[in-house]
Amino acid sequence: MATISIEKVTGKKAVKYKARVRVMSRGQKLFEQSKTVATEKGAKAWARALAHQLETEGLPQPEVEARTILIGDLITLYLTDDVTSVTLGRSKYAVLSRLRAYDIALIRADKLTAHDLVNHCRIRQAEPTRPLPQTIYQDITYIRSVIDVAQPIFGYEANTRAHDDAIPALVKYGLIGRSQRRERRPTPDELNIMEQGLQRRQSHRAAHIPLVDIFHISILTCMRLGEITRITWDDLNENDRTITIRNRKDPRNRIGNHCTIPLLPDALEIMLRQPKTDEENRIFPYNSQSISAAWQRVCKEEGIQDLHYHDLRAEGACQLFERGLNIVEVSKITGHKDINVLNNVYLRVGVQSLHQPPIID
Secondary structure (H helix, E strand, C coil), rough: CEEEEEEEEECCEEEEEEEEEEECCCCCCEEEEEEEEECHHHHHHHHHHHHHHHHHHCCCCCCCCCCEEEEHHHHHHHHEEEECCCCCCHHHHHHHHHHHHHHHHHHHHHHHCHHHHHHHHHHCCCCCCCCCCHHHHHHHHHHHHHHHHHHHHCCCCCCHHHHHHHHHHHHHHCCCCCCCCCCCCCCCHHHHHHHHHHHHHCCEEEEEEEHHHHHHHHHHCCCCHHHCCCCHHHHCCCCCCCHHHHHCCCCCCCCCCEEECCHHHHHHHHCCCCCCCCCEECCCCCCHHHHHHHHHHHHHCCCCCCCCCCCHHHHHHHHHHHHCCCCHHHHHHHCCHHHHHHHHCCCCCCCCHHCCCCCCC
16 A cells, blocks of 8 residues: 655745655565655645556566677677587587677677678678678678577577668678579599599598598488588497488487488498597597598699589489489488478589489499
8 A cells, every 4th residue: 555645845935845655565665756746736636646556557567677798798608508509510600709809799789780780791891801792691690590599598688670670781782692502513533533632641641530431431421521520330220221310410400300321331331440449439530620621632732623522412412313312212311301402402413414324333
């Protein structure tokens, strides 16, 4: 129950009346508000109206001060939190880490605007390295993934509408763009040259990575490098001739996305001849970045342009088609749940080669 008090205030020039409305409970003050007016009648009227409002609507909820955070600090939380860091890939981690060095990291997440995002893209575009719109697009999408979880995961206010306002303009004026479908397929000669180059590199006395075996596994299984270096002997079923790839990359659900694929005889033979020396029980206990770096060095030494290690995954799919496997069978190995993706991406890589004899026996 609200209590009302009216206090006469005598000034040098006039007399006024101060009305006070207070709500107490067990000796503690829950609410108090006062107002000074010219007449006693006016003071009482204001006080009664406020008391009635409190009785009918209840006490007003105290304002909670919004929790704010700089985008750079929010990125740091995102990279280190036990929940958000679990699904981070190497590329996303690297991009987000680098973003903390840009001006956009100094902007409060709740004050982020479309102009801030456009300005960041313009800064990136003006860099000496002249990054492609597809590269800058990664910045924008990864910032969005951080902003989207600021409130539900970390309890910080963030403007989740800034991206919706910025992206149409960014696309229209070419500041960002999606990656184009890659159609590069290595020729048989290039594959032979690369195999020989990897053989020379692994024959060095200081080398310890079976680059050639991993090269063939990449083609025979269509696995990504990160998947190859993660599989264990427990994942291999020699009797069924299958391998289980755990937490396989999936844009919809990466954690728990286990995929068991059939192994061609050559792939099984390569795996079985690997030494069992790794404490983590991995079949290929090597750093995927070291393998990728070796690939790039051989490409440079041999003068082979624009050939990525990931192209071996597409090459493997093409060779499976050349073996006579249908698209459903190929998808069982590549792990594509959307057949249209496999059809649109891989069947268009070297279409004429589908009429040629198989490359691998």
